[in-house]
Amino acid sequence: xxxxxxxxxxxxxxxxxxxxxxxxxxxxxxxxxxxxxxxxxxxxxxxxxxxxxxxxxxxxxxxxxxxxxxxxxxxxxxxxxxxxxxxxxxxxxxxxxxxxxxxxxxxxxxxxxxxxxxxxxxxxxxxxxxxxxxxxxxxxxxxxxxxxxxxxxxxxxxxxxxxxxxxxxxxxxxxxxxxxxxxxxxxxxxxxxxxxxxxxxxxxxxxxxxxxxxxxxxxxxxxxxxxxxxxxxxxxxxxxxxxxxxxxxxxxxxxxxxxxxxxxxxxxxxxxxxxxxxxxxxxxxxxxxxxxxxxxxxxxxxxxxxxxxxxxxxxxxxxxxxxxxxxxxxxxxxxxxxxxxxxxxxxxxxxxxxxxxxx
Ligand SMILES: *Cc1c(COP(=O)(O)O)cnc(C)c1O
Numbered sequence: 001x002x003x004x005x006x007x008x009x010x011x012x013x014x015x016x017x018x019x020x021x022x023x024x025x026x027x028x029x030x031x032x033x034x035x036x037x038x039x040x041x042x043x044x045x046x047x048x049x050x051x052x053x054x055x056x057x058x059x060x061x062x063x064x065x066x067x068x069x070x071x072x073x074x075x076x077x078x079x080x081x082x083x084x085x086x087x088x089x090x091x092x093x094x095x096x097x098x099x100x101x102x103x104x105x106x107x108x109x110x111x112x113x114x115x116x117x118x119x120x121x122x123x124x125x126x127x128x129x130x131x132x133x134x135x136x137x138x139x140x141x142x143x144x145x146x147x148x149x150x151x152x153x154x155x156x157x158x159x160x161x162x163x164x165x166x167x168x169x170x171x172x173x174x175x176x177x178x179x180x181x182x183x184x185x186x187x188x189x190x191x192x193x194x195x196x197x198x199x200x201x202x203x204x205x206x207x208x209x210x211x212x213x214x215x216x217x218x219x220x221x222x223x224x225x226x227x228x229x230x231x232x233x234x235x236x237x238x239x240x241x242x243x244x245x246x247x248x249x250x251x252x253x254x255x256x257x258x259x260x261x262x263x264x265x266x267x268x269x270x271x272x273x274x275x276x277x278x279x280x281x282x283x284x285x286x287x288x289x290x291x292x293x294x295x296x297x298x299x300x301x302x303x304x305x306x307x308x309x310x311x312x313x314x315x316x317x318x319x320x321x322x323x324x325x326x327x328x329x330x331x332x333x334x335x336x337x338x339x340x341x342x343x344x345x346x347x348x349x350x351x352x353x354x355x356x357x358x359x
Contacts, residue, residue, distance in 0.1 A: 015235050063088050125151040242341075279307060
């Protein structure tokens with residue numbers, strides 16, 4: 001059977017049916033319905049955060065975040081992430097300024113941020129890549145000193161913790177994606193976590209066209225999500241701990257089998273960090289090796305993915321170039337291996353030996 005880089009978790013169908021039955025009783029399909037509010041309540045508890053809004057996807061979450069913080073001019077950001085991080089900035093007519101990454105975590109290098117700040121800079125937006133936290137302390141210090149806002153794209157961070165807190169609880173705003181491919185999902189979906197209640201109110205208005213009933217406060221957009229998506233989230237949330245645990249077992253199998261003389265990986269040696277096993281990235285010696293390994297796996301119907309490629313400062317539609325040699329180099333050699341809750345360990349053995357044979 002084909003093995004993909006990921007496989008969406010599906011709860012037992014009866015559990016989903018049980019939850020959506022209520023929708024047929026109250027005919028409330030969307031617009032901040034009872035299941036959406038229930039999911040928001042459970043997410044706040046699980047993540048231990050005060051302000052959280054369930055939204056349509058992880059990209060609209062970033063776009064609404066950029067609007068609600070009234071950002072202008074330049075946004076300092078990371079070149080090593082999914083394209084949605086960068087394109088959301090462009091979509092809001094803001095200017096991304098790329099700062100290179102750290103070679104250990106692949107997160108934005110906080111030591112390089114200050115040199116990129118100009119009078120036009122209004123925020124720092126970084127991704128907790130593969131779930132590993134950015135240097136949130138240093139970034140907060142820089143932001144305070146220069147009066148900048150901080151947004152984290154936490155799309156990989158669900159279930160990961162740093163110093164006892166969810167990775168999603170830092171900055172002015174953290175966004176997350178609950179897309180079907182993520183550790184926790186609601187088919188499509190996402191959330192916006194913010195650090196104060198006034199900001200949360202503004203985000204809530206933007207999520208729903210800028211009005212409440214007949215009171216029109218501001219322009220807005222449609223960032224809402226439906227009762228059916230919330231129902232999937234409600235089914236999946238109690239299973240997250242088991243899902244993460246299974247992913248850990250698969251990851252540890254790879255750890256034990258892969259040839260680390262020829263491969264490297266981002267560090268988990270971050271004090272106070274507990275990983276959510278969101279991805280299993282390996283770094284090959286060269287792009288040629290990466291292509292060779294990918295080809296060998298494809299012959300066995302196994303599909304890894306190049307997360308993340310290209311380095312976002314090299315997106316073909318950008319009309320400027322900020323050199324980021326480390327990100328560009330890592331992006332050429334990074335391959336995410338298949339990792340999901342029920343990937344059989346025999347398949348992990350097969351994948352590892354195909355890789356080792358092609359190093
Ligand atoms: C998945 C992902 C997104 C986009 O989330 P969607 O819910 O698909 O819109 C944004 N940023 C990162 C880093 C992601 O991995």
